[in-house]
Amino acid sequence: MTETATIAAALDRYEVVIGLEVHAQLLTRSKMFCPCPADYTSAAPNANTCPVCLGLPGVLPTINQEAVDFTVRTALALHCDIPPFTKFDRKNYFYPDLPKGYQISQYDLPLSVSGHLEFPVGGDAVRCGITRVHLEEDTGTMHHAGDVLQSATSSLIDLNRCGVPLMEIVGEPDLRTPEAAREYLVRLRQILTYIGVNDGNLEKGSFRCDANISLRPRGAQELGVKVEVKNMNSFRAVQRALESEIERQTEVLDAGGTLVQETRGWVEAQGRTISQRSKEQAHDYRYFPEPDLPPLRLDAAFVERVRATLPELPEARAHRFQQQYGLTAYDAAVLTDTRDEADTYEALVAARVPAKLAANWQSGDVAALANEHHVPLQHSGLGIDGLASLLRLVDAGTINGPTAKELLAELYVSGGNPEGLVRDRGLAQVSDTAELSALVDAAITANPAAAADFRAGKQRALGQLMRAVKEATGGKADMPLVNRLLRERLLEQ
Amino acid sequence: MTPRTITELAAALRDGSTTPRTLLDAALAHVDRTEQDLNAYLAVTRELGYMQADAASHMLEEHPDTASPLCGIPMALKDVLCVDGIDTTAGSKILRGFKPPYTSTAVQRLFDAGAVCVGKTNCDEFAMGSSTENSAYGPVGNPWDIERVPGGSSGGSAATVAAGSVPYSLGSDTGGSIRQPAALTGVVGFKPTYGRISRYGLIAFASSLDQIGPFTRTVEDCALVYTTIAGHDPRDSTSDPRAVDDPLASLHAGVAGMRLGIPREYLGEGTEPGVRDAVQAAFRVLEAQGATLQEVSLPSTDVALSVYYIIAPAECSSNLARYDGVRFGSRVERPSLTDTYLQTRGVGFGNEVKRRVMLGTYALSSGYYDAYYRQAQKVRTLVSQEFEAVFKEVDAIVCPTSPSVAFPMGSRDDPLSMYMCDVVTLPANLAGIPGISVPCGFVDGLPVGLQVIAPRFEDARVMRVAHAYEQATDFHAQLSPYASAAA
Numbered sequence: 001m002t003e004t005a006t007i008a009a010a011l012d013r014y015e016v017v018i019g020l021e022v023h024a025q026l027l028t029r030s031k032m033f034c035p036c037p038a039d040y041t042s043a044a045p046n047a048n049t050c051p052v053c054l055g056l057p058g059v060l061p062t063i064n065q066e067a068v069d070f071t072v073r074t075a076l077a078l079h080c081d082i083p084p085f086t087k088f089d090r091k092n093y094f095y096p097d098l099p100k101g102y103q104i105s106q107y108d109l110p111l112s113v114s115g116h117l118e119f120p121v122g123g124d125a126v127r128c129g130i131t132r133v134h135l136e137e138d139t140g141t142m143h144h145a146g147d148v149l150q151s152a153t154s155s156l157i158d159l160n161r162c163g164v165p166l167m168e169i170v171g172e173p174d175l176r177t178p179e180a181a182r183e184y185l186v187r188l189r190q191i192l193t194y195i196g197v198n199d200g201n202l203e204k205g206s207f208r209c210d211a212n213i214s215l216r217p218r219g220a221q222e223l224g225v226k227v228e229v230k231n232m233n234s235f236r237a238v239q240r241a242l243e244s245e246i247e248r249q250t251e252v253l254d255a256g257g258t259l260v261q262e263t264r265g266w267v268e269a270q271g272r273t274i275s276q277r278s279k280e281q282a283h284d285y286r287y288f289p290e291p292d293l294p295p296l297r298l299d300a301a302f303v304e305r306v307r308a309t310l311p312e313l314p315e316a317r318a319h320r321f322q323q324q325y326g327l328t329a330y331d332a333a334v335l336t337d338t339r340d341e342a343d344t345y346e347a348l349v350a351a352r353v354p355a356k357l358a359a360n361w362q363s364g365d366v367a368a369l370a371n372e373h374h375v376p377l378q379h380s381g382l383g384i385d386g387l388a389s390l391l392r393l394v395d396a397g398t399i400n401g402p403t404a405k406e407l408l409a410e411l412y413v414s415g416g417n418p419e420g421l422v423r424d425r426g427l428a429q430v431s432d433t434a435e436l437s438a439l440v441d442a443a444i445t446a447n448p449a450a451a452a453d454f455r456a457g458k459q460r461a462l463g464q465l466m467r468a469v470k471e472a473t474g475g476k477a478d479m480p481l482v483n484r485l486l487r488e489r490l491l492e493q
Numbered sequence: 494m495t496p497r498t499i500t501e502l503a504a505a506l507r508d509g510s511t512t513p514r515t516l517l518d519a520a521l522a523h524v525d526r527t528e529q530d531l532n533a534y535l536a537v538t539r540e541l542g543y544m545q546a547d548a549a550s551h552m553l554e555e556h557p558d559t560a561s562p563l564c565g566i567p568m569a570l571k572d573v574l575c576v577d578g579i580d581t582t583a584g585s586k587i588l589r590g591f592k593p594p595y596t597s598t599a600v601q602r603l604f605d606a607g608a609v610c611v612g613k614t615n616c617d618e619f620a621m622g623s624s625t626e627n628s629a630y631g632p633v634g635n636p637w638d639i640e641r642v643p644g645g646s647s648g649g650s651a652a653t654v655a656a657g658s659v660p661y662s663l664g665s666d667t668g669g670s671i672r673q674p675a676a677l678t679g680v681v682g683f684k685p686t687y688g689r690i691s692r693y694g695l696i697a698f699a700s701s702l703d704q705i706g707p708f709t710r711t712v713e714d715c716a717l718v719y720t721t722i723a724g725h726d727p728r729d730s731t732s733d734p735r736a737v738d739d740p741l742a743s744l745h746a747g748v749a750g751m752r753l754g755i756p757r758e759y760l761g762e763g764t765e766p767g768v769r770d771a772v773q774a775a776f777r778v779l780e781a782q783g784a785t786l787q788e789v790s791l792p793s794t795d796v797a798l799s800v801y802y803i804i805a806p807a808e809c810s811s812n813l814a815r816y817d818g819v820r821f822g823s824r825v826e827r828p829s830l831t832d833t834y835l836q837t838r839g840v841g842f843g844n845e846v847k848r849r850v851m852l853g854t855y856a857l858s859s860g861y862y863d864a865y866y867r868q869a870q871k872v873r874t875l876v877s878q879e880f881e882a883v884f885k886e887v888d889a890i891v892c893p894t895s896p897s898v899a900f901p902m903g904s905r906d907d908p909l910s911m912y913m914c915d916v917v918t919l920p921a922n923l924a925g926i927p928g929i930s931v932p933c934g935f936v937d938g939l940p941v942g943l944q945v946i947a948p949r950f951e952d953a954r955v956m957r958v959a960h961a962y963e964q965a966t967d968f969h970a971q972l973s974p975y976a977s978a979a980a
């Protein structure tokens with residue numbers, strides 16, 4: 001059986017229960033509890049550190065208000081409630097990338113609770129509850145001379161990442177398929193990047209996901225044994241890891257075996273998960289309230305001020321694009337995929353480019369060029385304004401499609417003024433009826449066989465005549481007009 | 494010449510009869526003479542001191558009128574206070590060789606005022622203890638009887654003021670670690686309201702209880718030091734932003750018409766008869782000054798000790814996790830990470846620290862958290878509420894600072910009897926309220942302290958009552974043999 005078929009068969013007998021936990025680094029300027037820059041990738045190892053994030057004796061944390069704002073913004077985007085009272089707690093464990101011996105996190109009174117995320121999966125609407133969104137600090141990073149710490153001959157510690165604000169988004173176990181899990185993550189990342197709190201990079205780990213998955217026989221009330229899966233650093237990896245877990249768990253259950261509650265790691269190269277830690281080996285984190293930080297009181301006025309900073313979210317924007325610009329659901333979704341994309345689209349429309357024309361070009365040729373050159377439109381030579389003037393020339397009939405395509409490709413890289421270029425190079429479309437009628441007559445005279453074939457009913461023969469007129473204008477002819485003129489002349493004779 | 498107070502020295506510096514260098518010379522010479530007996534210092538900061546003395550001379554010359562009263566005056570710091578580039582050990586082997594790259598806010602405020610640092614004083618390891626016998630660097634002698642302890646944990650800071658080496662020092666008080674040694678060495682010791690003094694740069698024992706405060710010879714000096722170091726610090730989120738009342742403004746207002754409460758639980762069976770007599774005599778002095786004394790009740794006092802010994806160790810078990818040998822301090826190198834952790838901490842920490850780390854770890858463990866830590870927090874709230882209720886009846890509380898006078902070294906080898914030392918001081922830490930100890934008599938030549946406690950942020954009131962008592966008596970003017978020898 002193929003993998004897909006195996007999964008489908010398993011899903012017939014078992015209900016899969018999946019809950020996802022996402023850790024997202026916040027795009028704040030400074031770290032969570034100290035003034036160090038939060039950008040940990042561009043500095044030399046341990047350069048972005050201070051006594052606070054190094055955990056030296058006697059120093060104290062102070063709360064980064066921007067991180068609180070970002071988390072509240074996220075919580076609101078996910079329809080969460082913001083309790084008026086929240087606090088930080090210490091999560092205690094020893095590890096060399098955790099200088100204080102505890103992580104400042106949130107335990108029983110998180111910053112927000114009870115939200116949800118809605119999205120379509122294969123035509124069905126899925127609604128996944130959000131248990132909580134809370135705020136904590138990231139750890140440092142380690143570089144082992146060997147695979148893992150235990151067998152390494154030495155380890156280097158970089159504490160640049162230590163203390164970077166980290167948001168934990170805990171989803172309810174409402175997801176029923178690996179595909180839904182993947183889609184949840186795609187949507188969540190889209191929202192986080194839309195509201196500007198996270199850069200959504202799974203590979204670099206600024207957006208990380210752990211999954212809890214269990215199986216139970218269809219109809220059973222009780223939940224099955226839960227397995228936590230880690231080490232997935234792409235959307236594809238999440239889906240594959242969950243599929244692999246479903247297969248593994250199905251085999252065990254089918255054979256009458258029992259599963260153990262454990263943490264498993266996804267090994268991309270082997271396409272399977274391996275056991276990392278059983279429940280018995282689980283840490284006792286000894287959470288208790290962080291005595292160095294007073295509780296936070298987030299009043300309604302503050303929450304409303306943050307709400308006012310929320311941009312229109314992707315789903316709402318796609319809906320509006322359909323209504324306002326008459327786009328199809330598909331086009332609207334494509335054009336609202338990222339906030340930049342949607343902003344670009346609305347800028348084009350605001351610059352008097354017809355909505356449908358803007359949609360076709362932006363999601364077609366422009367997207368292809370952005371891909372090819374790895375440069376988004378707004379940073380290309382052409383820019384949004386340049387594209388708008390180019391498309392206005394198309395709309396006005398000043399240039400034809402093929403000319404516009406060529407100009408676009410050129411200007412995307414080199415930049416320049418489309419109107420000026422069209423004028424200087426004489427690229428303007430030939431759409432003068434008298435001029436074209438003369439060329440049409442000339443083409444019929446020069447290609448009598450083709451003219452005869454067309455009159456005899458062979459539609460395809462028109463192509464040869466069209467090409468002749470196009471060549472005669474150096475490719476600048478208004479081809480729809482040429483088509484009409486040819487038909488009229490051939491049929492009247 | 495008897496050891497002089499800050500007020501007297503400030504005047505002498507301005508009338509030209511002395512200089513900051515002369516004062517530092519004298520302090521260092523006194524320390525040199527007495528250290529063999531007292532062991533009050535873990536480091537003498539000669540170089541820093543002379544640099545500061547010269548800077549202070551400059552300040553006094555340029556701005557004699559606006560210079561702080563602390564300018565040019567020598568002082569000492571408990572070794573839990575970080576000073577940039579100066580060895581800071583917290584009395585522990587695990588921090589041997591640690592030089593913090595920053596200065597604690599309270600200390601920086603003294604430095605900015607022109608203070609001259611003589612050295613870092615000995616203390617119980619990580620401020621855990623009531624006798625300074627838990628220092629990894631040997632015990633401190635009480636200047637009144639060097640066979641006896643000076644109290645703790647700030648024993649070195651108390652002893653150096655009692656010995657007359659310096660007119661003031663800073664300590665830290667988590668359960669009585671300033672007030673109790675002040676009482677046992679016959680000096681003034683003050684624990685301000687929690688949140689009044691920034692804890693930034695104070696090596697933490699129990700974050701929700703720790704507070705920095707001064708040791709001085711007089712209450713007026715105490716007010717001078719307090720005023721300099723108190724106030725909001727953006728680097729300590731638990732420091733309070735409200736304006737600081739000037740204790741000097743009300744210092745001389747007296748106690749006439751004041752209602753003072755005597756908690757019946759604070760003079761229980763554990764109190765030595767001599768201490769009880771001295772404190773009751775002190776009550777009569779206050780009455781004679783026009784105060785009305787009445788008995789009050791703080792029923793949770795007996796459980797406060799247990800609560801303290803859950804909360805303080807719980808916080809300490811977490812605060813001390815950073816001493817893992819990875820980044821600073823001493824490390825015992827072992828092939829595996831776990832063994833390196835175990836050996837570093839096993840060798841680096843003393844017994845009392847290990848005991849409290851284990852107690853705290855246990856109290857926070859899953860399955861025990863509700864029974865211990867959560868329950869303790871509830872009782873802590875109750876302790877605060879009882880104080881609040883009492884402060885509706887009275888303006889301040891007066892009571893002994895310590896149930897006993899200084900005890901012989903090695904006489905309290907059972908931890909529980911040592912913990913009992915703090916039974917009348919630690920409730921103020923649990924409630925975050927201010928408390929002061931002033932000398933109020935002697936038992937067989939050993940000092941007794943009177944404690945004054947007031948509501949949160951009524952630090953000025955505490956000093957006002959203590960000052961009124963001090964001015965009516967001369968116990969504070971009596972000198973330990975080491976201070977008399979300075980004459």
Ligand SMILES: [Zn+2]
Pocket residue numbers: 031034035036048049050051052053054163
């Ligand atoms: Zn930092």
